[in-house]
Every structure is written in structure tokens, then in C-alpha cells.
Amino acid sequence: MSLHDLGARALRLLDAETAHRAAIAGLKAGLGPVDHGPEDPLLQTTVAGLDLPSPIGLAAGFDKNAEAPDAMLRAGFGFVECGTVTPLPQVGNPKPRLFRLDEDRAVINRMGFNNEGLDAFADRLAQRRRRGVVGANIGANKDATDRIGDYVAGLNRLWGSADYFTVNISSPNTPGLRALQTKAALEELLGRLAEARAALPNPAAAPVLLKVAPDLEDGEVETIVETVAAHGLQGIIVSNTTISRPDALRSANRSEAGGLSGPPLMALSTEMLRRFHAANDKGLALIGAGGIRTGADALAKIKAGAQAVQFYSAMVYEGPSMAVRVKRELAARLRAEGFAGVAEAVGVG
DSSP: OOOOHHHHHTTTTTTHHHHHHHHHHHHTTTOSSOOOOOOOOOEEEEETEEEEEEEEEEETTTTTSSSSSHHHHHOOEEEEEEEEEEEEOOSSSOOOOEEEEETTTTEEOOOOOBBOOOHHHHHHHHHHHOOOOEEEEEOTTOOOOOOHHHHHHHHHHTTTTHHHHHHHHOOOOOGGGGGGSSSHHHHHHHHHHHHHTTTTTTTTTSSSEEEEEEOOOOTHHHHHHHHHTTTTEEEEOOOOOOOOOOOOOOOOGGGGGEEEESHHHHHHHHHHHHHHHHHSSOOEEEEEEESSOOOHHHHHHTTTSSSEEEEOHHHHHOOOOOHHHHHHHHHHHHHHOOSHHHHHTTTTO
16 A cells, blocks of 8 residues: 555545545645656547547546646546636535545535635636646536626636636536526526637637536436537536435435435446437537546446546545556556557447
């Protein structure tokens, strides 16, 4: 066991949110793991026009304030997504709001988009040396009178500083936010974002993705694909956390309110991904998230239609050094099954 893995285990002696803040502080101080190995050429891929050294990405929620994207790239992630960031700073929901489900290796959170706001986020991104792909996950303040205007503000403020953008309308922890996934609301949101993007310098410089929930109803998948494509977005991230609670959950915290992530989300999010892949006749990029712990999990997402994957919750239990392990396992499985690259495995089963 590495020192970094021992550190991750020690952090679990703290309450979940304190441990998370300590982890970010350690990464900022240069104490995180470093992937010294060369990137495996088998894992190199292109997603929504972004050239990635591997399809293994860090999901939003870990680095809400863009404090440690370069540390996570050094840890072995092929790309990193920071946020969710809102225009104004906000404290989020009352504590406690982050819960480990140890027996299930899972997490429930009801953070509520706690973050330091766009100005602090933008300043940190601007200070980067821009090595590696870093995306910005943008959201709306809880008390915003014009939530769609908040997304437009995020796009405008961070344009030129982020390599891609994710429009997060799928968190269950901001009341009413998921209603933006309905057709009329989504049309308005993506229409206004398209107008704002068209007015920016070099509108095609950074792809824009939509992040959706795993709890969609029949028919919503096809509507979302059509609407996303019609307004010029480049892809969809499937999926955010779930408000459902599988019967198999064993942990004492299983009844806490909020979004569930980790292994119990794997089957649900992968099936939703498969539905999006089946409906995706528009050439949209799909990124799979939810429940990934191993290279086998990553390959399952890719076979279900993902061009790249993201994880976060598994690091609560294993630490950021797991990115290297997942990469190696994925490469080994791709070779064992005779794939010449990631793209060849996308959507095969």
C-alpha cells in the first residue's frame, strides 16, 4: 500500500466533509500521488474534439473551486472537471450533508452547490499553465431569479479559461433544478446558451456538454438528444447521482436525503447510458459516469456507448492514486479483448 493510499485511509477517520477539505489542502500543498509512467498509447482518444491521453476522467464535485486540477492531472487522470461553480458564492445546504455508506462503498451527498463563486474559480483557472484538459461544470445559484441567466454568466465568465463546459441541470440538491431537463425548459436554457456562445470569440473553441440524471422517464432520453443536438452542444454526460435507493443498500446512512453515488449507481447509470447511445443518431459525444471503481467498470461504460468515463466517489475509499490502477486495468482489458483503441470498443455491447 502506497503512502498516498495510507493517507486516504487515514482521512476516513474524519467526518466525510472534513476529510474532503483535508484532501484538497494536501493536493494543493503538493502531497498528492504522481503518475510517473508514460501514457499507454492504446488509451489515447479524442472526445468532442478534445485530445485526451486516456479516457479516465475526474468527475465534477471533487474540486468544486478549481483548487487542484493540475494535481489531479499529475495523479493520472486523462482529464479533470472542476465545479459545480455558480455565479455567486454560496454555502450550500446545512451540515451534515455528505455521508459515507461504508458497507456499500457508496456516498450520499446533499451539498447544494457549495462553492466560492465564479470570480475565484476563474482566477484560479487563469493562473494555470494549461497543460492537460480541464473542464468547468457550471450551475445556478439556489436563490437566482433567472437560473438560465446564471448558466449564461458561467459560460461568459469562464470562456477561454476552460477546455470544455458542462451544463449541470441534474443535481438533486438544488430544488427545482432537475425540472430544467424537461423539453420546454431545456429548449429555453440551451437556446439562450447557444445565443451567448455565438457572441463569444471563437465559439467553437470549447465543446459544451449537458449532464443528465439517471432517473429519467421513458421518452425523455430521445427528447434530450434531439434538443442537445439542435442547439449545437457537443455531448452528454450520463449520469449524475440518483435519488433512488436500491434495496440492496446495507449502510446505516442509506436513508439520508440527497444523491447516491458509487457502486450502487453503476447498473442504473450504465443502463441509462445505453439508452442514450441507442438514441444518439446525432453524433454527440457521450461520457459515462456513475459507479466506476475498476478498469472493468470503465470498459463496461465504454461498451455501453461512452467515449470517455469519469469517477469521483470511489476515491473516498481508495484515494486519487486509483486513477493509475484503473487506467492500467482498462488498457489490459482492451488488449485482452483485441481492441486496437478505445474508440473501437465504444458501443459494442
